[in-house]
Amino acid sequence: MGSKLEYNRCGENKMNKQERATAKSVRIDPDTVLIAENLIKTYTTGNSTVAALNNINLKVKKGEFIAIVGPSGSGKTTLINCLGALDFPDSGKIIYNVDGKGMGLDLAVMTNKQQKKIRLSKIGLIFQFYNLFPILTAYENVELPMIIDKKSPQEREKRVKYLLKRIGLGERMDHLPSQLSGGEQQRVTISRALVNEPLIILADEPTGELDTETTTNIIKIFLELKNAGESILMVTHNKRIAKTADRIITLTDGVFTHETKGGKPIEDIYKH
Ligand code: ADP
Ligand code: MG
Numbered sequence: 001m002g003s004k005l006e007y008n009r010c011g012e013n014k015m016n017k018q019e020r021a022t023a024k025s026v027r028i029d030p031d032t033v034l035i036a037e038n039l040i041k042t043y044t045t046g047n048s049t050v051a052a053l054n055n056i057n058l059k060v061k062k063g064e065f066i067a068i069v070g071p072s073g074s075g076k077t078t079l080i081n082c083l084g085a086l087d088f089p090d091s092g093k094i095i096y097n098v099d100g101k102g103m104g105l106d107l108a109v110m111t112n113k114q115q116k117k118i119r120l121s122k123i124g125l126i127f128q129f130y131n132l133f134p135i136l137t138a139y140e141n142v143e144l145p146m147i148i149d150k151k152s153p154q155e156r157e158k159r160v161k162y163l164l165k166r167i168g169l170g171e172r173m174d175h176l177p178s179q180l181s182g183g184e185q186q187r188v189t190i191s192r193a194l195v196n197e198p199l200i201i202l203a204d205e206p207t208g209e210l211d212t213e214t215t216t217n218i219i220k221i222f223l224e225l226k227n228a229g230e231s232i233l234m235v236t237h238n239k240r241i242a243k244t245a246d247r248i249i250t251l252t253d254g255v256f257t258h259e260t261k262g263g264k265p266i267e268d269i270y271k272h
Helices: 017-022 076-083 113-123 138-148 153-166 181-196 212-227
Strands: 032-045 050-063 067-069 091-097 103-106 125-126 200-204 232-236 247-254 256-261
Touching: 032 076, 050 256, 067 212, 076 200, 076 232, 113 125, 113 138, 125 181, 125 232, 138 153, 138 181, 153 181, 181 200, 181 212, 200 212, 212 232
Parallel strands: 067 232, 067 247, 125 200, 200 232
Antiparallel strands: 032 050, 032 091, 091 103, 247 256
16 A cells, blocks of 8 residues: 555554554644645546545635535535545545644544544534434434533533524524425534534535525625634535635645635625
8 A cells, every 4th residue: 555544444443453542643733623635535436437536735724714616526525525534535634633722633543433523523514405304303403413422411402502593593493404494404504513613614515505695694604603713614616605715725626726815795796
């Protein structure tokens, strides 16, 4: 395998316990939440090979809102899945600021338990199709990651109610997803993503299913979160909404090909 890092995939540990115990954390800038270095991910189907990620480098700062744009098939979802520890690159590093103070830990050297902790409480995921449990209420959907993270009932109640009220769903906490509009369901997933106070929010086409007005409202929420210090990485093929982010990075065939500054006011995105 040459110099390629060996990833610890669930159930398929490639490092023994001793090697993992000696794996050292690295110091990173305390204001950096996540670093991706030289990520490569290739898919092989039959005779054809696709480089979904081809040497991706990225640093996300605390309180930064980054948009990744690119056409369908350019590798956006693959990137989110790798950064969210749902999938693993073939090689490269993904370093998380695990204590929020600059203790960097590479996904490749984590134990299964550490990887689980990253997924559960360091990453807030938001998907295009909401992925809410249909039989759970808005409140219960948001509470679930806190139950899995063994938080106390008192802490859960306080946090879930706070988030749902803050996002404008105080009156709809007991509704099932089927009793909520698309925009309301996406607000539930934003609350769920925030519930365990993640390092970063990763959003994969979060407004893909929404109309223009609802899309604007969701982006307003992202901007409010950013202004409150949250870090957000959003992938989208909607170039207009991407312009509201601090940085807009174009992904083409698995390569970052272009970066521009954003910061366009939300009120201006539909003006020419
Ligand atoms: P995007 O989200 O930008 O549409 P994806 O990350 O889903 O792009 O896909 C990037 C490339 O990798 C595409 O060519 C896609 O066909 C391929 N790909 C993604 N997932 C798989 C998979 N599980 N198996 C084989 N090829 C895949
Ligand atoms: Mg995608």
